Amino acid sequence: MRKSAFIAIAVLLAVTTAGVAGGYQKLKSILRPGPNADGQSITLPVGWRITPAGRHLSLPGDMAMKIVVSPDGKHAFVNTAGWHDHSVSAIELAGEKIVSTINVGKDWTGMALNEKTNELFVSGGGELTSQFAGLAKQRGVSDTMLDALKLPVLRLDFTSGKLESQPSLPIEGLTGKERFVAGLTYGTDGSLYVVNTQNDTVYRLSGANFKAQVSAKVGYRPYAAALAPNGKTLAVSNWGDESVSLLEAATLKETAKLKVGSHPNDLAYSKDGRLFVANAGSNSVSVIRDGKVIETIRTSFEPKALVGSTPVALAITGDGRRLYVANADNNDIAMIDIGNARESEVLGFIPTGWYPTALGVSPDGKKLFVGTGKGGMRLRGNFPAATEYKIVSPDPQKPYDYVGSQLEGTFSIIDVPDRAQLTAYTAQVKSNFPNPAAQIDQAHADRITKETFPKIKHVLYIIRENRTYDQVLGDLGKGNGDPNLTLFGADVTPNAHKLARETVILDNLYCNGEVSQDGHQWSNAAYATDYTQKAWVNSYSRRGEPEADERLTASPAGYLWDNCKSTERPTAATANSRRFVRRQTANLNLEALPACVKTRARNGRR
Secondary structure, eight states, X not given: OHHHHHHHHHHHHHHHHHHHTTGGGGOSSOOOOEEOTTSSOEEOTTSOEEOOOSEEEEOSSSSEEEEEEOTTSSEEEEEEOSSSOOEEXXXXXXXXXXXXXXXXXXXXXXXXXXXXXXEEEEEOEEOXXXXXXXXXXXXXXXXXXXXHTTSSEEEEEOTTSSOEEEEXXXXXXXXXXXXXXXXXXXOTTSOEEEEETTTTEEEEEESGGGOEEEEEEOSSSEEEEEEOTTSSEEEEEETTTTEXXXXXXXXXXXXXXXXXXXXXXXXXXXXXXXXXXXXXXXTEEEEEETTEEEEEEEOSSXXXXXXXXXXXXXXXXXXXXXXXEEEGGGXXXXXXXXOSTTOOEEEEXXXXXXXXXXXXXXXXXXXXXXEEEEEOTTOOOSOSOOSSOEEOOSOTTSOEEOXXXXXXXXXXXXXXXXXXXXXXXXXXXXXXXXXXXXXXXXXXXXXXXXXXGGGOOOOEEOOOTTOOHHHHHTTSSSSSOOGGGOSSOTTTOHXXXXXXXXXXXXXXXXXXXXXXXXXXXXXXXXXXXXXXXXXXXXXXXXXXXXXXXXXXXXXXXXXXXXXXXXXXXXXXXXXXXXXXXXXXXXXXXXXXXXXXXXXXXXXXXX
């Protein structure tokens, strides 16, 4: 085995050296993340650009999860549940300013408003561990809030115009290990519906102090809940089950379970009773009426685009004529005419900040509110360190900011565009998509294709984890490198430097993943699911994440080895994660070398 692997490497390196060495000089320009010379666009570390529409407010944390707008249109509430501060903020919409924020320590996807009392209910996520409690106290989370986090549903009061903590709500029989509260919705009859992802259960809390409780099992890893306009039907999206459960609201008796797209998450009812379901893993929204899926709306910029638009949030205008869909991985909002109940029409797209994850719309339908998961408007390098989340290892003389602290949440206020403005916005969205071909000398690329590719017999795909180009090869002396960022230079990694000098440098290849958990997905599938994006920020910040198998963690479009297998070429794959082994090595001969791809997939969490 070792001899075969060595030969395969040698063949690859020899061919690569002959055909590709020096190719870096053929790039027409060097790509640098950050604000661009036009003063209007920002290039993200992933190679995309953003040109966000509207006015923007910086939120205390990252990964905005939910926006709730008060019926009078005076305030919007938004919660963040990312890597750093988990908070709930109240925004005065007339003045477009944050008027109150409370650090809740940890929360997750759900938030609901009692419109009569201005009381907010917020999902408390997973159980409060002693490890996180200690960290939270160091970060200034109050003892009152830490005590509130011992129960699954947080309560906040806004009657005085300031968000204040109230006693949390218990759920009978829900233990800490089974707890990861997700979606919440509040009924006009005073009932609160709570989705718990971890044990596939939805709860109805009602009566005095919400002590009357009933529950029901639904599909695998439920996410959100929504009440029909008549209050009689509760819909629950089964995130890992590609389905939606319809329940009698009063009894939670299931009346139907409908197949929809991959990774169904957010839900929204229109005034005529149609239910809209965002399918993050299918680039689509399913439309349900009378217990049947009557339409599937493609939300990607191109109708036949590959998986990767990731629709994760919905908002419908009060008149029921417009649907807005946040395409997280396309950094845009699809504006859709749903006035015709028989057939919807995608009108255009609105550009946003980095990874839009929450939506709201004003009662009059004239303003759109967008919460982003990663922000991007104040993009900067993480060296030198500028936040409180400094990393001093391995060189205390070169502290840098942890990648999670670089993420920021943003609340954007956008005037709903007319047709002309929407056309301009749509053109902006298209121009923001990366175009790698424009950066390449085509004649050189054609020569490589003709002269080099036919000589390649075997490919070994090796992932070097947790290091950037500059941290290892910044001192290489050529290409787009910065020696000031080098931590493991030629004196530490002589072999890596020798390989780079003799073969090829990939100094302008940018990664979509921030850490191992999503980075391996991007490396092996060119896609990380909405589950992974929302889970890793909680896990890495010690807030925990809901347990899930490949139904949520795996790319719905498959992996490199799936594509390789489809070519009917032998494939070998190894993995140190049982979940990866089940998914990625099914029906594969691990001893089969030579191979078109050999991977060592790791689901690390450093």
